Amino acid sequence: MATIYYLIPDLHKKEFKLKDWLKSVLSGRGIAYFKNKVFRKHKPVGGIKVMYQHCMMLQELGYEAYPLIMGNYVGNFFGYDIELKYIKDVGYNLTEEDVIVATEFFPYEGVDFIGAKKVLFMQNWINIDKRLKKEDVNKSYIDIGYDYVMTCGSFCSEMVIKKMGIDATTITNGIDQQKFINKPEKRIPGRVLAMSRKNLADLEQITELVKRDKSDFDLKIVDGLTQAELIKEYQKADIFLVTGYPEGLPLPPLEAMNCGCVVIGFTGGGASEYMIHNETALVSEDGDCPDAAKHVKAILSDDKLKERLRAAGIIKAKSYTLANTKKMLHEFFVNITSKN
Missing domain, CATH: 3.40.50.2000 (Glycogen Phosphorylase B;)
Structure with missing residues (x-):
């Protein structure tokens, strides 16, 4: 049976660079730069929340689905009770049945995996070309190594079609109607x-x-x-x-x-x-x-x-429910996991 891994990128990794720090010192922002890089706190990110939700819904549908932690950032600020996997334990050599789902914020992170089907999950259209390498700005996600593209909303799907000329499947975000309640x-x-x-x-x-x-x-x-x-x-x-x-x-x-x-x-x-x-x-x-x-x-x-x-x-x-998201997820993954 296929295992689906959602790659949780190391969004808040510390990248202290001496050259950048010296530039910030000259501009009067040295202390701010130092604090941001050395003492930066992990914060909730909506896109990561959605990835956790997807994994939980896929598990409810009978799939083996896990957040795969790629660094120090875990991002589970939402109390989700779900087993995590870590890249140091899973590695990059997967089977042809497995699926990895990578975010557009780190579009090359999924390309390194061998054997697995690759899905690019785009959650912000602004990154469609900004996060690509200079030599790849005229390429599509399919060109750089992905098999499928899914997005979180219709606007993003339209941008993928417009800018890259490839199809994208919309998995519309939903909210927990039992928790976000009008009082x-x-x-x-x-x-x-x-x-x-x-x-x-x-x-x-x-x-x-x-x-x-x-x-x-x-x-x-x-x-x-x-x-x-x-x-x-x-x-x-x-x-x-x-x-x-x-x-x-x-x-x-x-x-x-x-x-x-x-x-x-x-x-x-x-x-x-x-x-x-x-x-x-x-x-x-x-x-x-x-x-x-x-x-x-x-x-x-x-x-x-x-x-x-x-x-x-x-x-x-009220029309943006997790049940609708779950239905769309099932339709997407039952299609790609049934293909050889």
């Missing part, structure tokens, strides 16, 4: 929740613009929370301000919607399939901070608009 009694009216992980400068600019008219702006910024902690913050928030871009199919806005937040901000491309302007969210062009600030002020001043978007957002988020 209106916990909501703090006017509370705006945001994450600082991406485009912090944009978040700061939007905040400054909103505060010019609303000095009592109630903004809470979070980062590195466990899933349980994050759910509590979603449930207390009235509005979720999204500043992440580019994105594949981001989970936080979807999770926030299901917890009853009104979502405002940027789609990063991938969230456009569920963040629909003036229907389920208020959407601005990526990086258009003045427009996003305008939308925040509008929502804080218009309860009728806010409740209409909240209700529509909850309905939309």
